[in-house]
Amino acid sequence: xxxxxxxxxxxxxxxxxxxxxxxxxxxxxxxxxxxxxxxxxxxxxxxxxxxxxxxxxxxxxxxxxxxxxxxxxxxxxxxxxxxxxxxxxxxxxxxxxxxxxxxxxxxxxxxxxxxxxxxxxxxxxxxxxxxxxxxxxxxxxxxxxxxxxxxxxxxxxxxxxxxxxxxxxxxxxxxxxxxxxxxxxxxxxxxxxxxxxxxxxxxxxxxxxxxxxxxxxxxxxxxxxxxxxxxxxxxxxxxxxxxxxxxxxxxxxxxxxxxxxxxxxxxxxxxxxxxxxxxxxxxxxxxxxxxxxxxxxxxxxxxxxxxxxxxxxxxxxxxxxxxxxxxxxxxxxxxxxxxxxxxxxxxxxxxxxxxxxxxxxxxxxxxxxxxxxxxxxxxxxxxxxxxxxxxxxxxxxxxxxxxxxxxxxxxxxxxxxxxxxxxxxxxxxxxx
Numbered sequence: 001x002x003x004x005x006x007x008x009x010x011x012x013x014x015x016x017x018x019x020x021x022x023x024x025x026x027x028x029x030x031x032x033x034x035x036x037x038x039x040x041x042x043x044x045x046x047x048x049x050x051x052x053x054x055x056x057x058x059x060x061x062x063x064x065x066x067x068x069x070x071x072x073x074x075x076x077x078x079x080x081x082x083x084x085x086x087x088x089x090x091x092x093x094x095x096x097x098x099x100x101x102x103x104x105x106x107x108x109x110x111x112x113x114x115x116x117x118x119x120x121x122x123x124x125x126x127x128x129x130x131x132x133x134x135x136x137x138x139x140x141x142x143x144x145x146x147x148x149x150x151x152x153x154x155x156x157x158x159x160x161x162x163x164x165x166x167x168x169x170x171x172x173x174x175x176x177x178x179x180x181x182x183x184x185x186x187x188x189x190x191x192x193x194x195x196x197x198x199x200x201x202x203x204x205x206x207x208x209x210x211x212x213x214x215x216x217x218x219x220x221x222x223x224x225x226x227x228x229x230x231x232x233x234x235x236x237x238x239x240x241x242x243x244x245x246x247x248x249x250x251x252x253x254x255x256x257x258x259x260x261x262x263x264x265x266x267x268x269x270x271x272x273x274x275x276x277x278x279x280x281x282x283x284x285x286x287x288x289x290x291x292x293x294x295x296x297x298x299x300x301x302x303x304x305x306x307x308x309x310x311x312x313x314x315x316x317x318x319x320x321x322x323x324x325x326x327x328x329x330x331x332x333x334x335x336x337x338x339x340x341x342x343x344x345x346x347x348x349x350x351x352x353x354x355x356x357x358x359x360x361x362x363x364x365x366x367x368x369x370x371x372x373x374x375x376x377x378x379x380x381x382x383x384x385x386x387x388x389x390x391x392x393x394x395x396x397x398x399x400x401x402x403x404x405x406x407x408x409x410x411x412x413x414x415x416x417x418x419x420x421x422x423x424x425x426x427x428x429x430x431x432x
Contacts, residue, residue, distance in 0.1 A: 001409070004039035006381060007047040007389045011352045012367035015389045021048055023374045026409040031368055043378050046403060047389060050367050051109025051130075051375035052322045053355025056205070056260045056281035056310025059099030059113050059120045063091060064315045073211040073290045074224040080315060084116075096123035097426040102320050103129060104413045104422070106399030107377035109406075110366070112258060112281065112310065112359045114178045114205055121160040121175065125167035126425040128407050130375060132359045133160060134178035134205040139189040140234075146189045150196060153177060157202070172408070174360075176203035179252075182243045183214055183225045186236055191250055203256045203360055205281075208243045209269065210261035211292045218243050244269035253278040258358050260310060263287050263295040270296065274303040279358035282309050282350070284329045286316035297329065298337045301346060308358035309350045321399040322351045330394060344394040374409040377402060 001023040008019030008031055020039060022030040061080075064087075068079025087095070096119045103111055104127060111131035113120045121133045137153045139146070160175045179185045179193045197204055209215065216223035221238035229236040239246040244265055247253055255277030262280050265273070273280065282297050300307050309325050311317050317325070326347040333341040356366025364373045380401045382392060405413040412422050 001041075002035075002037060002039040003041045003043065003048060003376070003378075004034055005043040005046045005048045005378070008368065009047050009049050009348075009389060009393070010368035011050055011349060012369055015047075017389075019048070021368060021374075021376065023409055026374055028368060028370055028372050028374050030370055043403065045381050047379045047381055047393065048368070049107070049377045049379055049393070050352045051365065051377050051405065051407065052107045052351050053110040053112075053308065053353075053359070053361075053366055054103060054108045054311050054322060054351075055112045055258065055279075055308035055355040055358045056283060056312060057099070057103075057111050057113045058115070058313035058315075059103070059111065059123065060092065060096050060115055060117055061313035061315050062099035062102060062320075063087075063095035064313070065318050068315055071289065071291045073292060074213050074228075076290055076316070083315075092117060092119055093123075093427075096120055097127075099314070100124060100127035100129060101418055101423075101426060102314075103127075104405050104418055105402060105416070106321055107379065107402040107405055108322060109375040109377065109412075110356060110359065110361060112205060112355075114180075114260075118156050118160060121173065122163050122167065123426070124173055125164055125169035127422055128169075128172065128410065128412050130172045130361065130365060130373070130407060132174045132176050132203055132205075132361070134176040134203070135160065136178040136180050137185060137189070137193060138180050139185045140232075144186065144189070146192050149189055150192050153193065154196065154200075157200075174203065176205060178205040181207040181210070181214070182218055182239070182246060187239075187250075190252070194250060194252055203258075204252065204254075205258045205260065206247065206252060208247060208259045208262055209264040210287070211290065212264070214243060215264045218246065242266055242269055244272055248272045248276065255279075256360060258308075260312075261287060261292070261295065262300070263293045265296055265300070267299070270300050270303055270305070273300070274305045279306040279308060279354075281358060282307055282329055283312040283317065283325075284309075284332055285319065285325055286312035288328075288332075289316050294332050294336065298333045298341050301342050306354050306357045307350055308355040309347075319399075323393070323397040323399060323401075326351050327394055344388075344390045347394055348390055374406055376406040378404040378406075
């Protein structure tokens with residue numbers, strides 16, 4: 001199969017004007033300038049991009065937009081918990097389907113999803129999405145049995161793997177674990193999960209240094225979280241260190257760990273992340289909506305850390321648009337650091353190749369290269385695009401410019417609609 005377009009943007013190599021991507025089965029065979037052969041698909045005034053990578057998501061929350069609107073982080077969490085408790089089984093399933101469809105229609109082919117309910121494993125499999133599903137674990141209650149919580153986590157992970165196998169998606173989806181955060185998983189449980197993760201080779205996703213409230217408790221044992229623990233009669237010692245310093249002290253920072261947010265990461269924290277090989281999922285819209293601040297991503301990138309971008313949940317990032325999210329990240333950093341801030345190319349990598357690296361999937365996804373999976377996004381180009389295609393994509397594109405999406409050589413969305421087969425599997429209409 002030959003796909004031709006006005007531009008091919010491999011990300012791992014310079015863009016090709018009037019280029020082609022040759023696909024054999026599920027794999028990219030060649031990228032090249034347009035040949036004399038007639039293409040199977042000719043995308044005039046479009047660019048062929050690698051499928052986008054959403055490195056930190058909560059797809060199951062897609063239907064909860066507007067259900068919790070406080071800009072105070074702690075109050076927002078309370079509202080989210082209340083909204084989740086109101087959903088029926090059918091509503092949860094529809095929410096997952098909506099989240100998966102939103103990804104495909106926005107050019108996203110790979111997702112790092114953090115799930116509480118576990119429903120996104122089957123949802124992503126039915127949608128044909130690639131990615132890692134991280135089953136969340138919490139240890140916040142008046143009576144906590146570490147071993148029981150670990151056993152439950154392990155059982156859920158095993159069940160997800162069985163589901164993925166039954167859906168024929170083992171080549172697309174991996175299952176990992178997410179000990180949610182320092183303020184929801186106490187020390188002994190955290191260590192137990194880490195030990196089992198090492199034994200079973202689980203990839204990890206952890207929320208870290210996201211909010212002032214988290215920092216206030218972690219460093220000084222006071223504030224909203226300290227009040228919560230006291231109200232529940234919990235004895236919950238503060239580590240008297242930053243969350244990232246604590247995670248490093250218990251061995252949680254490895255090259256198979258992705259840290260979400262890192263808004264309040266210190267210079268020392270960023271050094272620890274860089275040395276450990278842990279990856280960062282930057283979520284600028286969520287950070288801003290919840291009044292958490294601007295993450296020090298320019299410094300992180302200067303330290304050669306892998307910085308990816310996550311759309312978090314639709315409840316804290318309603319637009320669910322990776323192009324808009326990368327643009328916000330770029331402009332926020334420029335407002336702070338001027339010409340020393342990361343470039344358009346850096347931020348294009350953050351939603352493609354670096355996202356794949358963060359999830360440990362860069363051997364198959366994140367760039368257009370021979371031998372990698374044929375995961376592609378076809379993007380309509382704006383009329384006033386100019387000669388710098390990467391500049392145009394980062395400054396002008398939105399998810400609504402996505403024309404078609406391919407995963408493993410199969411079309412999942414065409415002409416702005418989910419293909420009928422996928423829509424049927426998700427039990428939803430194919431339209432936007």
